[in-house]
Amino acid sequence: MNLKDLSIKRKLMLITMLTSGLAVVLSSAGFLIYDLISFRQSLSQDLMTQAEIIGYNSAAAMAFKDESAATVTLSALQAKDDIVSAVLYTHDGKIFAQYVHAKASSRTFPAPPQERGYRFEGSNLEVFRDVTLNGEPVGTLFLQSDMRQWDSRAKRYAIIFLSFVMISGFFALLVSSKLQKLISGPILHLEDTMRMVSATKSYEVRATKFYGDEIGRLIDGFNTMLSEIQHRDTAFHHANDELQTRTLELEGEIVHRKEMQKELLNAKHAAEDANRAKSAFLANMSHELRTPLNAIIGYSEMLEEETHELGKVESVKDLQKIQKAGKHLLALINDVLDLSKIEAGRMGLHLETFEISPMIEEMVATLRPALSKNSNTIQVHLADELGVMRADITKVRQILFNLLSNACKFTDHGTISVDVNRSADQGEDWIRFQVTDSGIGINAKQKANLFQEFTQADVSIARKYGGTGLGLAISYRYARLMKGHIAVESEPGQGSVFTVHLPAKVTPEITGTTQAEKTSEVPAASPEMKSNLDTILVIDDDSVVRDLMSRFLTKLGFHVVAAASGEEGLRLAKQVNPLVVTLDVIMPDCDGWAVLNKLKADPELAEIPVIMVTVVDNESMGFELGASSYLIKPVDRDRLAVLIEKHRLTRSSTVMDAKAFAASLRNASPKKEIGREKETATRNESKTVVPVK
């Protein structure tokens, strides 16, 4: 065991023992050594005295040359055990008389004369001394002592010394083992207390203070520390309790909140349900509204034409007013419908790649009448190499149309300019459309609500300028749908600048199932098939629509065959093999989707282009099922005419070289439907229909 790791008790005893032992040993040894040295000194003095006496007693014998007397004198030394030998020398160094102790072994005597006085030779003490008679030297005396007194004294001392050390050590041990408790006792007590505190974690324990020394102060300090810890422990427990209470409260609060949240969620669901119901209702209502509007607009147009031919000018104006009101109502309904679709998350993106410049030019051309109405001039700045963009062209067009028609509406005798350019930002190409006008402008408060639905800058504006107030809201949402945005800068009276940023390549957020095309196989056109190129089959359950379509198409020089139901339509299609089929969706028994499906599934009929004419706004569905075009009621008759004419031209060439055409289509893009045509003039190169949440 390491000496340093001994217990304090042992250390104290060790220290005491070592210290006292050292003191005893040193002092005793010092004393003994001193005594032995002085004893040696006295021994030598004794021997000197002895020599003096012997010398004195033998001086006369030497002077009178009496050897026997001298020998007798020397033999008196027999009484002295320690004197080993004695010799008397004459002046010339001869041995005059000698004496050797009976027990002594040594017989050799040193040769005189040697230095007078005593000396220690080995373990012996030797003395040389002049023998004088009345101060006159008569010879030399030599005495040799083996100092046996000294030896025995030293041995005795050693025994005494050892026993003394042992006895004093024993007493020191006894006393130190009692006295060390003065120091080790409190320390051991302190240690016990500490161990107890750390074992039981009870801080109420206090160490007892025994004395007012350093250990006493240490114990005081320890106790103070314990009090502090106890205090903190109490505080800690208190805080802990408080924390627990708080936690419980918080848990209660959380439970309460969760309930609230549940309630809120329920309320939200209810609200959403209500909203959906509203949207559905709105959509339904719009359809319901559109059907009678169809009749109103269609018949008023017919009537206007007929009346015009009859020359009744006043009636014509009235009819035009009816038409105008009807169209306005139609626009309103369309906007409401769009918005409800966006809100319901059913607005899809129909992505295609198109040239930007022709689109803008076409838009501007369309807007000429609106421009001239308030005597505004338009400036178009198209950057060079605008190129193509991939987006939903209908929605882009609608955004720009809204902005431009707003600009026309709120500007009088002013200038409207359109700037389009392309820029790169964050690794993407962006197309920027900027519509600037010098109109009445918008103030800050109006700006904040500008893109909110049903909000016009001012209530009075609606009265003065008309409009639904939905245009900007729809534009804004369309831009967001295509991951772009619209910004406005305006000062009242200074005009406005609307800037639309759209990615040059809009990516669909989710690729849905809409791309899966059921009818990817293009049925080979039968060369024998002969199409009736001037017959158009109209399938609609609404007699008004059938009537209007028949009248209009007949006027254009087509032969019209009408069917009131899906089954009838299919039968007639096979029978007449028409140039084009116009197809309604909502019909009793067999709806338009089923009819379209069956038409495309029939190899004989698959070639016939189908133009959907319906109130149901679901272009994606139509194209997916194989429709060529999609028109929403009430039908824009001019557009219908254009579409039919296009199909007529395409089909005549198809019939001429049906075989080659089918082959080229299969090679170029097998996934593409043949002859699909959108209502736009631009040929669609590729289409992606994306439903947006």
Next chain:
Amino acid sequence: MRKVGLLIVITCLLSAMAIGSHAAGVDSSDSSEYLIKAGFIYNFAKLVEWPTTAFPQPDSPIVIGILGNDPFGATLDRIVADKKIDGRGFAVKRVKWSKDFKDLKDCNILFVSLSEKDHIDSVVEAMKGLPILTIGDVPGFAKRGGIINFTLEDNKVRFEVNVEAAKHADLTISSRLLTLATIVAADGRKPE
């Protein structure tokens, strides 16, 4: 220690006295014999105390007188020359027998040669009461009233001492000398 030492001295003395004198190993050829005797005379002077009245002055020399034929020649003069005992030097003179013993009475030590064997009694008679150490070289000299007399034992020079005579002469003879001497008494008496 002192006591022990003293004890030893006493013991030595007692034993020495009990044993008595022994002959010293010295050749007794003429020259060496008188050389030794001359040395003895000098040593006797060391071990004998005279009364203060024996000397006219404190530093007066010890006068050695040689009565009768001088056997020493120059030896004795040489030995004592330059020697001093208690501040006193020595003086050696040859004296002759005369009726008034005038010369003799001036001596402190009187050596009586063998040639004077016939005058011993008268010399002793004349010296009686005087502090003069008489040393005889005549057999029976001490017994006849002389103080010290040389003898020969085994060819070694020894000596006799008449303590009574010394006491009469008011001389103190050291015990150290007595231990070496043969103590004799005057005729008809036992030595004390």
